[in-house]
Amino acid sequence: MSASHGNDRKYLRSIEGLSKITCLLCGFIGFLCIVCSSVRLSNFRGCFYLVIVLIGFGVTLTLLLSRYLRCGQSWQCNMSRWSLSTHAALALGHFIASGLVLSLDIGAYTAAAFFGLTIFSINALEGYGSYRRSRQRDVSTQTA
Incomplete structure (x- = not known):
């Protein structure tokens, strides 16, 4: 394999x-658990979980494809801080959505x-790893 292809196959095997x-x-399986449950989809908790999972699925897929296809490597932004804020927002959203569906005592909602x-x-x-990388980059670029 030549490095001239436009993708990074090693990234898919990295942590x-x-x-x-x-x-x-996990997002896809959680989505299926809510959709296939016995509760109607008009339930606020289930709808909120579905919205958060769909947003998370789209953002995660975008991050995966942009890194796999090596998009944005020439941009002048700090990708570690951007990744930190993205992962922190996704973590907070999934935590709140999971807490809401866990409060219902339904098996499919518990699995979701x-x-x-x-x-x-x-x-x-992932957010913690991005934070550590950004701090290490900031420390390494400081001059005495």
């Missing part, structure tokens, strides 16, 4: 790539809350 793929799978909390954990760890 960051695998965590994004895991988030996508489990997958939502898994996504929360992965995004929180």
Whole structure:
């Protein structure tokens, strides 16, 4: 394989790539748990969870594809801080949505809350890793 192709196949096998793929799978399974439950879809908690999961799915897929296709490498923005804010917002949203559906005592909603909390954990760890990278970059660029 030549490096002239426009994609980064090693990223899909890295920890960051695998965590994004895991988030996508957990989001899809959580979505199916809510949609296939016995509760009507007009329930506020279920609708809120579905909206958060769909937003998270889109953002995570965008992050995965942009990194895989090497988009935005020439941009002049701090990608670590941007990634930190994105993962922090996704983690907070999934935590709130999972808490709301967990408060109902329905098996499918409990399973969806489990997958939502898994996504929360992965995004929180990704956000922490982005924070550490940005702090290390800031410390390494300081002059005495």
